[in-house]
Amino acid sequence: MALFPPERRPTVDVVALGDVPSRAVATARTTVEETVGTVAGTRRGPPPAEVAEPTPAEFAADDQYDAGSLLEAVADASEADLAVGLTDVPVRHRDLTSLFGLGYVGGDVAVVSTYRFDEGEDERFDERVAKQVRKQLGRLFGLESTHEGCVLEEAPFLHRLDESAADFCTDCRERLVDPETAPRPPEWIVRDSPTVADADADGNGGASDDDLDLSLRTLPLLAVGVAVLPLVALARGVARLSAWESTLPAGVRRLIHGSYRYLRFWTAVALFFLFALLAVLAELSLYERLAGSEPGVRLFWGMLVVALGSGYLGQRWARGLVVGAYRVFAYEP
Incomplete structure (x- = not known):
């Protein structure tokens, strides 16, 4: 069930950065509609290599792309209230590598990396994309808490991501739909949620607009x-x-x-x-x-x-x- 009534829904874009699987874009749009109630627009952003130089990481086998540069590309490609970017390259933020996703807590852009989502059981690809898109939307709405039984739960590894909840827990959902705290235009963040200043130490980064x-x-x-x-x-x-x-x-x-x-x-x-x-x-x-x-x-x-x-x-x-x-x-x- 969508979080917001028809008369109060943000516009959302799904921005593909480079060669992103079409099924990932379709899953992201479906997740946005199920979560927010908005039919997401689709935008084409630049390939990651055009906006960020891949850099080697100490604890990762593949070169990583800076999440900040990708977030800027997502923002430039969208004019919606919120935007979720999709990429198939490995993403890093500071010392965190191979992130599943990263979003500004209380911000308006996020990015999800499908780079590791086809490892192991391919049939779980769509489920992994949906969980990360919903989690990053929660970040954008101002939910910075991380706890079990919620899509916001820490999940640094694929098996943890697969075991995590697919939706918001009761407490988080109530904060999103309660008239006293629900996100409102133009900022679309829960009213009792301050912006936090860093990313989680897992594969699901959440960051502030900036320190x-x-x-x-x-x-x-x-x-x-x-x-x-x-x-x-x-x-x-x-x-x-x-x-x-x-x-x-x-x-x-x-x-x-x-x-x-x-x-x-x-x-x-x-x-x-x-x-x-x-x-x-x-x-x-x-x-x-x-x-x-x-x-x-x-x-x-x-x-x-x-x-x-x-x-x-x-x-x-x-x-x-x-x-x-x-x-x-x-x-x-």
Whole structure:
């Protein structure tokens, strides 16, 4: 039974990276429909070798492809709310090799590797794909807990994967369907689930958007305190607009989401240059006050490097402030 009612379902894409078995794509789409209630779109992404260099691993016989690069390729190929990539190459994340899958906890992209799924009993191939797709969807919805009797259970080896549950346990399912905690647009994560910062030490990685986001999205709220209170009405208005947008046809939503990503990118670029310019001006002004002269060429280039770093951190801080305020004030307590 699908988790979400028809009026509140995210759009989902299944993205094939390279030469992926058609049965894997079909199984992934069926799993998405059974889990979410959404008919998944299909997208063709680049072959893994075009986006990541295979690297040897100490404890793996085959060269491994970096999961982060594959996740970026999945994100670039999709304009849906969520996207699950499929690849037939071995995948690694940091020191973890030959992963079955990896997804951002509370993020919007995941990748599943079918590289080892045809070992042993071939008839279990579809079951393995379905378990990993459902698990990664759970990750994207914000379920970071790992326990027995649930599709989220640790399964670093094929026999453990085959023995694991094929669906969410009662507790996880209740968190996904309970009106108080159920994922809502536009972020589609369970409300009581914080983003975690690393992958499981098994073959089923789960990772955060990145380690920096967690602090930059929360610390600004502590610094500005009541200064963000005027954003309450705006944040709740955006939440209601997002809820209405989730009822639109998938094609219209893809156009809206594509436009949003385009606007978000160029806003980040503009903020970067703005903060960098302000940093340069502040540095020059401070130096002239202290030294009484203009800085030399070498010192100016050093100031420019510092300003570029300030521009990057500044735009992340500004974006984090908006996202943090939205998360706090978007919904009525």
